[in-house]
Amino acid sequence: MKKTVSFFLFLVLLCNSALLLAQAEPESIVPETDKFQDYFYESLKQKGIENYDKAITALEYCLKLKPNDAVVYSEMGKNYFGLKNYEQSYSSYEKAAQIDPKNKWYWAGMYEVSYQTKNYNQAILSVNKLIEFDKIYQDDLVSLYMYTQQFDKALVLIEELNEKVGKSDRREMYKTQILAQGKFQNAEVNILIEKINKNPKEESNYVALLKLYSENNEAQKASEITKKLELEIPDSDWAQLGFFQFYLNQNEAQKAINAMNVVLASSQIEAKIKRRVLNEFLNFVNKNPQYSPDLEKAMAFFDKDPDVNVAKEIGKYYYSKKQWDKAISYYQLSLKNNSGSDIETNMLLLQSYVETKQFEMVSKKSASLVEIYPTQPQFYYFSGLANNQLKQFKKAIDMLEMGMDYVVDDLQLEINFNLQLGEAFNGLGDFKKKEQYFTKANQLLKAKK
Numbered sequence: 001m002k003k004t005v006s007f008f009l010f011l012v013l014l015c016n017s018a019l020l021l022a023q024a025e026p027e028s029i030v031p032e033t034d035k036f037q038d039y040f041y042e043s044l045k046q047k048g049i050e051n052y053d054k055a056i057t058a059l060e061y062c063l064k065l066k067p068n069d070a071v072v073y074s075e076m077g078k079n080y081f082g083l084k085n086y087e088q089s090y091s092s093y094e095k096a097a098q099i100d101p102k103n104k105w106y107w108a109g110m111y112e113v114s115y116q117t118k119n120y121n122q123a124i125l126s127v128n129k130l131i132e133f134d135k136i137y138q139d140d141l142v143s144l145y146m147y148t149q150q151f152d153k154a155l156v157l158i159e160e161l162n163e164k165v166g167k168s169d170r171r172e173m174y175k176t177q178i179l180a181q182g183k184f185q186n187a188e189v190n191i192l193i194e195k196i197n198k199n200p201k202e203e204s205n206y207v208a209l210l211k212l213y214s215e216n217n218e219a220q221k222a223s224e225i226t227k228k229l230e231l232e233i234p235d236s237d238w239a240q241l242g243f244f245q246f247y248l249n250q251n252e253a254q255k256a257i258n259a260m261n262v263v264l265a266s267s268q269i270e271a272k273i274k275r276r277v278l279n280e281f282l283n284f285v286n287k288n289p290q291y292s293p294d295l296e297k298a299m300a301f302f303d304k305d306p307d308v309n310v311a312k313e314i315g316k317y318y319y320s321k322k323q324w325d326k327a328i329s330y331y332q333l334s335l336k337n338n339s340g341s342d343i344e345t346n347m348l349l350l351q352s353y354v355e356t357k358q359f360e361m362v363s364k365k366s367a368s369l370v371e372i373y374p375t376q377p378q379f380y381y382f383s384g385l386a387n388n389q390l391k392q393f394k395k396a397i398d399m400l401e402m403g404m405d406y407v408v409d410d411l412q413l414e415i416n417f418n419l420q421l422g423e424a425f426n427g428l429g430d431f432k433k434k435e436q437y438f439t440k441a442n443q444l445l446k447a448k449k
Contacts, residue, residue, distance in 0.1 A: 052082040070100035104133035120147045200232045237266035264301035324355045350382045362386035377406040384420045393427035
């Protein structure tokens with residue numbers, strides 16, 4: 001009986017020992033592949049709730065099991081990026097790319113880190129590799145060349161992309177920035193000449209070259225390329241742009257006018273260039289006033305231009321040259337075309353009337369403007385000034401005193417109001433008030449200095 005009990009106890013103890021061993025070393029019976037998956041999924045879960053530290057810890061366990069797993073290193077890169085530990089992030093992506101260089105996303109990770117840290121030279125290395133996978137990254141490379149001021153490389157790549165995939169607004173903006181530096185314009189000229197020689201029927205290359213010659217005032221070169229353009233593409237409106245400049249320089253007015261009218265009527269030529277053409281013709285007319293009627297006809301092409309009031313701008317041109325009569329005629333035309341509603345044009349017109357001593361016109365015009373714009377002090381001032389000149393001193397005082405209430409933070413205008421009030425009271429023989437306003441004007445003048 002004792003032997004039976006002893007044998008039973010031995011079996012129980014043996015079983016308990018096995019159970020205790022199983023509890024002490026649970027991992028010893030779990031396959032390594034399952035452990036790797038558990039740690040990896042744990043890292044994904046922790047990354048999803050932005051516990052990047054815990055995700056990295058789980059991934060470190062993965063690396064112990066699989067030291068050369070590119071996916072694990074890539075995940076390490078993502079989590080270090082989340083912690084803004086950019087050096088470790090880049091290093092992790094780099095290790096992943098070394099293990100599996102054919103996976104573009106590892107290179108993309110390095111690019112993202114480099115771009116985030118503004119290490120653009122380092123970013124160029126990654127992007128050059130990414131271009132092997134996808135040509136779309138060439139546009140990124142253009143931007144990186146711009147950031148690192150490698151403008152020569154940027155220009156070559158811009159030209160290549162424009163030819164292969166077409167122009168883009170960003171690349172054209174970059175190209176304008178590069179060419180504005182001047183020293184790169186010769187390179188662009190050579191590129192365009194080469195393109196024209198290869199494909200003489202492509203109008204856009206002539207256009208780009210003409211723009212460069214025009215901006216650099218190289219009239220002779222512009223004329224030569226214009227003749228080639230007309231020969232290859234006889235109906236090109238752009239050829240007339242080159243001829244306009246050539247004929248104007250040769251003082252062949254009628255031929256220049258004919259070319260100008262074609263340019264201004266063209267739907268192919270942008271408004272900015274048309275305005276430049278008109279401005280050049282304006283300078284020509286200033287020296288050759290017999291062509292003023294042609295200038296007025298040319299202005300009609302800009303009636304629907306929302307960005308510029310051509311009549312007003314021409315008025316300003318003559319105003320700056322103190323050609324008051326011409327300025328007046330264009331200001332009047334501008335107001336007629338715009339229902340008389342532009343405050344600045346009205347002020348310039350009133351000042352032009354003053355310069356030509358047309359005080360009746362100033363008085364009449366300013367009185368009507370005061371009714372339309374009752375809080376604009378400048379119109380009261382012009383009314384007071386005109387009435388003083390017309391010796392209608394009481395009327396001048398009424399307008400000036402009303403307008404003075406609307407003068408705010410304009411010291412020069414306040415000085416002018418006081419001077420005109422002094423003149424008005426002087427005209428009425430009230431010398432006390434005259435001295436009062438002249439003294440006030442003098443004090444303000446000293447304060448201005």
